[in-house]
Amino acid sequence: MSGRLFSFVGGNTGPWRVMKNSVIVGESLSAVPKLDIVSGAGTVEKPLTGWSLRGITSNERYVMRDEKNQLVAKQQGLGRPEATMAALIPLRKSAAWWALTQDERRKLFEEQSHHNQIGMQYLPAIARKLHHCRDLSENEPFDFLTWFEFAPEHEGVFDQLLEELRASEEWQYIEREVDIRLVRADA
Numbered sequence: 001m002s003g004r005l006f007s008f009v010g011g012n013t014g015p016w017r018v019m020k021n022s023v024i025v026g027e028s029l030s031a032v033p034k035l036d037i038v039s040g041a042g043t044v045e046k047p048l049t050g051w052s053l054r055g056i057t058s059n060e061r062y063v064m065r066d067e068k069n070q071l072v073a074k075q076q077g078l079g080r081p082e083a084t085m086a087a088l089i090p091l092r093k094s095a096a097w098w099a100l101t102q103d104e105r106r107k108l109f110e111e112q113s114h115h116n117q118i119g120m121q122y123l124p125a126i127a128r129k130l131h132h133c134r135d136l137s138e139n140e141p142f143d144f145l146t147w148f149e150f151a152p153e154h155e156g157v158f159d160q161l162l163e164e165l166r167a168s169e170e171w172q173y174i175e176r177e178v179d180i181r182l183v184r185a186d187a
């Protein structure tokens with residue numbers, strides 16, 4: 001399990017430089033100059049002035065087989081040399097979302113909001129990784145830590161993707177969202 005657990009540590013060190021830290025909805029995260037990503041089960045201390053968010057990669061909940069096949073054929077992995085920009089977008093969904101049943105959530109996610117259908121149009125330019133927080137403890141500040149990497153020329157395209165998703169029905173269930181933009185410190 002430790003290989004699936006990641007801590008995103010906002011502080012004074014790390015390979016990613018924070019360019020922008022915007023609250024979209026709900027409470028903000030304090031401004032920090034750098035971001036480090038630490039993998040493994042060791043406890044990561046919260047920096048004196050900063051934060052540490054934990055998430056775990058998991059099995060998929062919503063994709064159907066044909067969607068999965070299309071994703072696998074089109075998506076790119078993290079760490080591409082040209083992808084010197086990134087976004088960390090921690091999200092929390094409302095109690096109303098979590099009170100829905102699995103089939104109701106899938107319907108909202110795809111049939112009504114077209115999350116995957118929209119997202120697929122932005123592959124392979126945008127690489128993504130989803131981390132879940134809910135099952136780690138009783139009171140994690142977010143439900144998801146989403147991570148995206150892209151080349152500087154695709155920053156506008158990434159903003160367009162966010163605009164489309166934020167206008168969807170699924171996003172009416174988002175009660176906390178912070179958008180942190182980063183650039184690789186060696187870029």
Ligand code: HEM
Pocket residue numbers: 059060061062063089091115116118119120122123126127128130144146161162165
């Ligand atoms: C780059 C294009 C994108 C594609 C192809 C994509 C695709 C997907 C897919 C297939 C899932 C379902 C995984 C599962 O079956 O459990 C998912 C989940 C999710 N995505 Fe995206 N996505 C994209 C962009 C984004 C963006 C930009 C955000 C946030 C700003 C985002 C936030 C999420 C969240 C929070 C979940 C988990 C939803 C839940 O379990 O309730 N995605 N995405």
